[in-house]
Amino acid sequence: MLQPSPRHVHSTSCAACPLQNNPCFEDFSARELAFMEKFKTGEISVAAGSAVITEGAASQHMYTVLSGLGIRYKSLPNGNRQVLNFVFPGDFIGLQAAVMGEMCHGFEATTEMRLCVFDRARYWDLLRNEPERAHSLTWIAAREENFLGESLATIGQRGASSRIAWALLQIYTRQAELGASRSKHDGLWVPMPWKQQDLANALGMSLVHTNKTLAKLKRAGLAEWSRGWLALPDPERLAREQEIVLPGQATRPLL
Amino acid sequence: MLQPSPRHVHSTSCAACPLQNNPCFEDFSARELAFMEKFKTGEISVAAGSAVITEGAASQHMYTVLSGLGIRYKSLPNGNRQVLNFVFPGDFIGLQAAVMGEMCHGFEATTEMRLCVFDRARYWDLLRNEPERAHSLTWIAAREENFLGESLATIGQRGASSRIAWALLQIYTRQAELGASRSKHDGLWVPMPWKQQDLANALGMSLVHTNKTLAKLKRAGLAEWSRGWLALPDPERLAREQEIVLPGQATRPLL
DNA sequence: CGTCGTGTTGAGCCGTATCAAATTCCGTGG
DNA sequence: CCACGGAATTTGATACGGCTCAACACGACG
Numbered sequence: 001m002l003q004p005s006p007r008h009v010h011s012t013s014c015a016a017c018p019l020q021n022n023p024c025f026e027d028f029s030a031r032e033l034a035f036m037e038k039f040k041t042g043e044i045s046v047a048a049g050s051a052v053i054t055e056g057a058a059s060q061h062m063y064t065v066l067s068g069l070g071i072r073y074k075s076l077p078n079g080n081r082q083v084l085n086f087v088f089p090g091d092f093i094g095l096q097a098a099v100m101g102e103m104c105h106g107f108e109a110t111t112e113m114r115l116c117v118f119d120r121a122r123y124w125d126l127l128r129n130e131p132e133r134a135h136s137l138t139w140i141a142a143r144e145e146n147f148l149g150e151s152l153a154t155i156g157q158r159g160a161s162s163r164i165a166w167a168l169l170q171i172y173t174r175q176a177e178l179g180a181s182r183s184k185h186d187g188l189w190v191p192m193p194w195k196q197q198d199l200a201n202a203l204g205m206s207l208v209h210t211n212k213t214l215a216k217l218k219r220a221g222l223a224e225w226s227r228g229w230l231a232l233p234d235p236e237r238l239a240r241e242q243e244i245v246l247p248g249q250a251t252r253p254l255l
Numbered sequence: 256m257l258q259p260s261p262r263h264v265h266s267t268s269c270a271a272c273p274l275q276n277n278p279c280f281e282d283f284s285a286r287e288l289a290f291m292e293k294f295k296t297g298e299i300s301v302a303a304g305s306a307v308i309t310e311g312a313a314s315q316h317m318y319t320v321l322s323g324l325g326i327r328y329k330s331l332p333n334g335n336r337q338v339l340n341f342v343f344p345g346d347f348i349g350l351q352a353a354v355m356g357e358m359c360h361g362f363e364a365t366t367e368m369r370l371c372v373f374d375r376a377r378y379w380d381l382l383r384n385e386p387e388r389a390h391s392l393t394w395i396a397a398r399e400e401n402f403l404g405e406s407l408a409t410i411g412q413r414g415a416s417s418r419i420a421w422a423l424l425q426i427y428t429r430q431a432e433l434g435a436s437r438s439k440h441d442g443l444w445v446p447m448p449w450k451q452q453d454l455a456n457a458l459g460m461s462l463v464h465t466n467k468t469l470a471k472l473k474r475a476g477l478a479e480w481s482r483g484w485l486a487l488p489d490p491e492r493l494a495r496e497q498e499i500v501l502p503g504q505a506t507r508p509l510l
Numbered sequence: 511c512g513t514c515g516t517g518t519t520g521a522g523c524c525g526t527a528t529c530a531a532a533t534t535c536c537g538t539g540g
Numbered sequence: 541c542c543a544c545g546g547a548a549t550t551t552g553a554t555a556c557g558g559c560t561c562a563a564c565a566c567g568a569c570g
Contacts, residue, residue, distance in 0.1 A: 074404055074405070074407075074408045076408055076412050076413070076498070077498040077499070077500065078412070078413075078498050080412040081412075082404075082407055082408035082411045082412050084404050084407060084408075095393070095397050096397050096400070096401055099390075099393055099394050099397040099398075100394070100397060100398065100401070100505075104401050104404065104405075105404060124386065124390075127386040127389045127390055127393075128386040131379065131382040131383040131389075134382045134386075134389050134393075135354075135379075135382055137393060138350070138354055138382075138389075138392060138393055138396060139354050139355070141393060141396035141397055141400060142350055142351050142354040142355060142396055143354075143355065144400050145351070145396060145399050145400045145403060146351055146355070146359050148400060148403035148404060148406075148407060149329055149337075149339050149359065149360060149403060150329070150359075151407055152329075152337055152339060152403060152406055152407055152410065153329045153331055153337035153339075155407065155410055155411050155459060156337045156410050156456075156457075156458070156459030157331050157333070157335040157336075157337050157459060158331070158333075159557080159558095160557075160558070195515095195516070195517090196516080196517070197516085201411075202411075203411070204410060204411030204412060205558075205559090206558070206559050206560075207517090208518090208519090208558085208559075208560080208561095209557085209558050209559070211517065211518065211519085212518085212519080212558095213558095215518080215519090226517095243331070243332040243333050244332070245332065250355075414525080414526095415525075415526075450547095450548070450549090451548075451549070452548085460526075460527090461526070461527050461528075462548095462549090463526090463527075463528075463529095463550090463551090464525085464526055464527070466549065466550060466551085467526095467550085467551080470550075470551090481549095482535085
């Protein structure tokens, strides 16, 4: 776990934000856009492997991921690590610290990431003057809660191959929505830079068993994952066989 | 699972709300109080065992629990049920439906419950005119997210007795905070009306193994649970032995 | 060319699930 | 008040999924 070495980079205007043009995010109204320009205090770039937020820290900042991938995790007294979820571009990080004073989980960059930085001090400004933005914030929190509920159900009630399949489907569809895919003669591949250990930590399984279960799915021709790229030749069949409901394609607000 | 048979009861004024006097909840400002009076559309009483909200339903209402206990759960295609959390007085239910259109989990009354009913239509009213209330809403969502994260870590990374201990400690301290305890010659007892099956479904364990693990804790003199009441003779020791951090005592906003 | 991080594979064991049967609890009606 | 029936809890026996330990393969990098 490296120490963070944030590098302040040239701050792009929200109007020119690359995520705004992505169809899977809602558009800003003119008013919202104007507010976000003020709300945003800067932009940083963090190296792959660096811990952006450490558990227990009272971070003064909140972030929106502009590019790159990461993980949110929680450490236990016994040294184990639970990965709460994988973090994608457009995700908002740090609400808990803003609301409750301190962060109860860590956030780590898996690849190099570019982050949009917001000042926690302007949080009240947002609530007081920007009801639409406040709604987006609430939406994001509710969405996150909903996702963690699904994770809980998956980890609590499903067997190993279903867990893996569920996680792969989540990542695959999310990346596909974002348009982060590479089409080759052998189908659609999406970036998946995490390690098997991360997946294991996310699903409450041992590394070894995660590996063996992945191998089984691969042998069945249902999933291929190597060198940081993932392909699911037949997502529908995978979902059907494992009794998983494919994640819906709601456009999400940006913050 | 019974069908709901809500009974409209005489609606008490928010000023006289019994939860307001409970020290574990934040006080309303005069302004907030006035708003809540308008926001609240009624009060219902539901019987023990009834399903207040069913999964997938687009409920028009949101609720605050005035009294009684319940569970939030999620059903899987394979028929299993995951209990997301146990619901206590003061908890707010139905935000997800308000924000995302439909409810992704069910809510069931374990004992008889009295619920404060809010109209979803006034949600925007709240965001636009009541920043303090909006903050409370966000706080609640963030808190819930945080709790589910802890659940995930517990289920994903701990063994059977730690899981049970964690759940018992959560319930015990929460009830103690609420002041819902009965002191007898043999220590402090709090209400715990759920079934072993519910606890099992919350912790991702089988009923049988839950029972045997409970028996072990009982033999060790660490936990006693019978006839709907729970006692933990030495919470600190229980927490220490299982490497659990005791839940903090933050006062929470009411909605 | 050796080292280190990551992925892969096999063997054996332990924790937890499953199945089955008793027993206790509790509401209900006689 | 007691007898009854169904639900919840308790306990034992057995099976299996997933964990741990250990060794090896492979590529990146110095």
